[in-house]
Amino acid sequence: MTPVVRARDLVQTYAVRRGLLRAAAKLQAVRGVSLEIAPGQTLAVVGESGSGKSTLGRMIGLIEKPLTGELELDGADAIKRASGTAARLRRTVQFVFQNPYGSLNPRKKIGAILTEPLIINTDLTRKDRIAKAQDMMARVGLRPEHYTRYPHMFSGGQRQRIAIARALILDPKLVVADEPISALDVSIQAQVLNLLADLQRDTGVAYLFISHDLTVVGHIAHNVLVLYLGVAVEQGPKTVIFDRPLHPYTQALLASTPVTTGTKRPRIVVKGEPPSPINPPPGCVFSTRCPYVTDRCRLERPATRVVAGRLVACHYAEKFLQTMSS
């Protein structure tokens, strides 16, 4: 089956002005990330602020073009777009944003918000558009009378349902969801996570799920990509990575996440904070905070390679695996 997304070595940099007279600096947001998502699968991109996870989502969601790299959406080249494919490509990928208060136009009724994509992208008649919008509303758990209401009349959880309905109304192959539940309360988070899972089961849509919350990722994802300073330090099936994380950063992330259940893991507290993406460390990106750092790490960027069923970029991944098994 053709993957919904195939990305190779995506790179994105931004020029950041630092004062009036100084030259603009180069911020390396994403530094060569490759990924693939199969239909009906969820890839979770995990990382802290400044890791480039939103930039990665925006490139795959066609909001911005990568500086270099290859990107295929549903088998079609999304960078050197053949004429006439641009509109079709945009229909294959849709977005759900973090803040449902900012992502819905306050002056439009829900009906208008949901039918607008159909006006632009399809030849449906007005009657069919309304029918489709109402069908979509029912599927995300909104009532028919909500059709004529404005966004401010809804709670945060309901607004996120509207945003999800809008994303799915064109039957996309992929939805990029950028922290879709982090603005919601716990009980509402659970409702939205269930909705996303139901819709995936019914429509076969794939998700690129961007999140900083590992408990959520552990619940929803099939595959996980751990991003640090624009580099994918570890990526592979969720169970493989959660059971036996090999990159020290993944280990630290999992150990730092507070949970209410089970035995408490010894908290590996990594020191300091992520360095600025304007001048990342020359060797391994995590070398400034890694508890196992050696001179080699500071000088030589580790190669990304397959170790025990996942891709990992750490000089000592094989060693960690040995000590864990013995």
Place this chain on the structure above:
Amino acid sequence: MALLHISALSVEFPTANGALRAVDQVSFELEEGEVLGVVGESGSGKSVTMLALMGLVPIPGRVRAERMVFGGRDLLGISDRERRRLTGKDITMIFQDPTTSLNPCFTIGFQLTEALRVHERMDHKSARRHTIALLEQVGIPDAESRLKAFPHQLSGGMSQRVMIAMAIACNPRLLIADEPTTALDVTVQAQILELLQSLQRERGMALILITHNMGVVAEMARRIIVMYAGQIVEDRSAAGLFDAPEHPYTAALLAALPERGGIDGRLATIPGMIPGPYDRPMGCLFSPRCAYATEFSRRVPPELRAWQGGRIRCHYPLGDPQRAAKIAADQPALER
């Protein structure tokens, strides 16, 4: 004697359509050196309760209480002047977003020494010495040169460390931390929690940790208060609460956590939403969303009462052996 004693605290905000009750009859005690977690969803009144304790409820909010005593001093009849002497010294508070809690116009050093000069009447030199020691204690490297830094030159984690240094400057007996790590990254969150925990132990100060993150309180607090719609619904030891919650709301909240997995990959959910000011139910405030609501609980609000070594506000606690019979006798509510 308890360090803090609050009974029947209510906070109301007048609106065009009548009073909005943000905090409703909240009572609790806190011992010297105790770590208390207060959890609840947005709108549960957890932050406003603490603002009332600090005397920071914004106008036109009305604060009423039967008793509010801190360290033997009555906080209700106190003058503004006396209260200012207390807050910032014996009771201090840190907030969610450290970058907006610091004044952008003054250096870190100035803002840190202010508390010492005002409350401890230190001179400039000894305040400065003391401040450097404080910054080192909260893990800020190269403390002396940091004194001249402005808040925008610090990262979020560093700003929160500065806030903590400011809060502990005068050796408070109680530190209230309102969502102290919500704005921070996971690895930095772990550092700040570790710091709060070690400072609390070293100094023996009491700590109230307000958060919506169940994992954070599970790892930090010995005792937990769960709030819902302005009321305390459960108050119990952390171990007991997470293993065997007694209130249906607490149980539902825990079941909704993704880490608890759910059945077949589906998470348990709580239908409906927290009642707003205009649709407050007559009986138990949770009854419209409760799986065990009865005709009786919809009519008669439960009192907060002692239960299994803690307190609970529910007619039918989950650990009550006669529970099923009681629910049957009170006629289960047909629809939610």
